[in-house]
Amino acid sequence: xxxxxxLVGILLAVVATQASAAxxxxxxxxxxxxxxxxxxxxxxxxxxHGVLIELEMxxxxxxxxxxxxxxxxxxxxxxxxxxxxxxxxxDPKKLHGFLAQGGPRAGDLPNQFAGADGxxxxxxxxxxxxxxxxxxxxxxxxxxxxxxxxxxxxxTTQPDGRAGxxxxxxxxxxxxxxxxxxxxxxxx
Ligand SMILES: [Cu+2]
Numbered sequence: 642x643x644x645x646x647x648l649v650g651i652l653l654a655v656v657a658t659q660a661s662a663a664x665x666x667x668x669x670x671x672x673x674x675x676x677x678x679x680x681x682x683x684x685x686x687x688x689x690h691g692v693l694i695e696l697e698m699x700x701x702x703x704x705x706x707x708x709x710x711x712x713x714x715x716x717x718x719x720x721x722x723x724x725x726x727x728x729x730x731x732d733p734k735k736l737h738g739f740l741a742q743g744g745p746r747a748g749d750l751p752n753q754f755a756g757a758d759g760x761x762x763x764x765x766x767x768x769x770x771x772x773x774x775x776x777x778x779x780x781x782x783x784x785x786x787x788x789x790x791x792x793x794x795x796x797t798t799q800p801d802g803r804a805g806x807x808x809x810x811x812x813x814x815x816x817x818x819x820x821x822x823x824x825x826x827x828x829x
Contacts, residue, residue, distance in 0.1 A: 664817050664818075664819075664820070664821045665686065665687040665688065665817070665819065666686075666687040666771075666772035666773055666815060666817055666818060666819040667684075667685065667686055667687065667772070667815070667816050667817035668684075668685040668772050668813050668814060668815045668816060668817075669682065669683065669684055669685070669813075669814055669816055670682070670683040670685070670786070670787045670811030670812060670813045670814065671811050671812075672696075672698060672787070672789065672809045672810065672811040673716055673718065673809065673810060673811065674700060674718070674808065674809055675718050675721065675722075675806075675808060676718065677718045680698055680699055680700045680701075680809055681696065681697050681698035681699060681761075681809065681811075682696075682697055682811075683695065683696045683697075683787050683811055683813075684696075685772055685813065687771065687772045687773070687819065690768060691766055691767055691768035692766070692767055692768070692770065692771065692772060693764070693765075693766050694750070694763075694764070694765040694766070694767070694787075695763070695764055695765075696708065696753065696761065696762070696763040696764075696765070696787075696789075697761070697762055697763075698755070698760070698761040698789060698809060699759055699760050699761075700759050701755035701759045701760075701761055701789070701808065701809075702755065702759065702791065702808075703755050703756060703757050703758075703759060704754065704755060704792075704793070705752045705753070705754050705792065705793030705794075706752060706753055706754070706755060706761065706789050706790055706791070706792065706793060706804075706808075707752055707788075707789070707790035707792065707793055707794035707801070707802055707804030708750045708751075708752070708753050708763070708765070708787070708788070708789055708790075709728050709729070709748045709749060709750055709787075709788050709790070709794075709801075709804075710728075710729045710747070710748035710750070710770065710779060710785050710786070710787055710788075710813070711725040711726050711727060711728060711729055711748060711785065711786045711787075711788045711810075712725070712726035712727055712728075712729045712730075712748070712783070712785060712786075713725050713726035713783045713784065713785065713786060714783060714784025714785055714786055714812040714813060714814075715783075715786065715812065716786055716810035716811060716812050718810075721806065721807060722786075722788060722807035722810040723807070725786040725788055725807070725810055726783075726786075727800055727801075728746050728748045728749065728800060728801060729746060729747050729748030729770070729779065729785055730746040730747060730748065731746075731747040731769075731770065731776070731777060732746075732747075735747075736799060737749060737798075737799055737800050737801060737802060738794070738795070738796040738797045738798070738799075738802055739751070739796045740795075740796040740797045741796065741797045741798075741799070744796075744797075745769070745796075746769075747769040747770045747777070747779075748769075748770070748785075749769070749794075749796075750765050750767060751765065752793045752794050753765070753789075761789075772815060772819065773819045774818075774819065779813060780813075780815055784812065784813060785812075785813050786810050786811060786812050786813060787810070787811045787813060788807050788809070788810050789807070789808055789809040789810075790804035790805055790806065790807055790808065791804065791805035791806040791807075791808050792804050792805040
């Protein structure tokens, strides 16, 4: 017997339509300062080659600031945000820093700069982690946080590139799971 070519064609068309309608993963983080007040937002969008991160902050000291994903979705100002754990590493052998031998870790991101008014607008792109469900995902059991440090990362010193205190923290919350239909947000 075998499939009729026309029927196979229709089935392929249905599969293709479903694939293109599937949503790419999306996540957000509300950034809070050491006083617990909201000081900005971060937006994480999965693309076909990596994760696009848009960060908007205010109230920062002018100049460079290290930005990193840390291992745990916990931003407790009373702990000075040490509750967020160390810089995220998906491979225990990796060291912190783009310029470190044996680096970087998956959570490492390039320094971003606040202007004289303390405002920071940043766009970053990384293929070191995903928002999906696989091994490279930041969404393991205890999630992840985005941390902004007081100073710039020297990209070499362990464990945090001499970036100083953690001045802002946001737990990263997935708002759209990978492969979900684009319309799913309407149910909220
Ligand atoms: Cu850090």
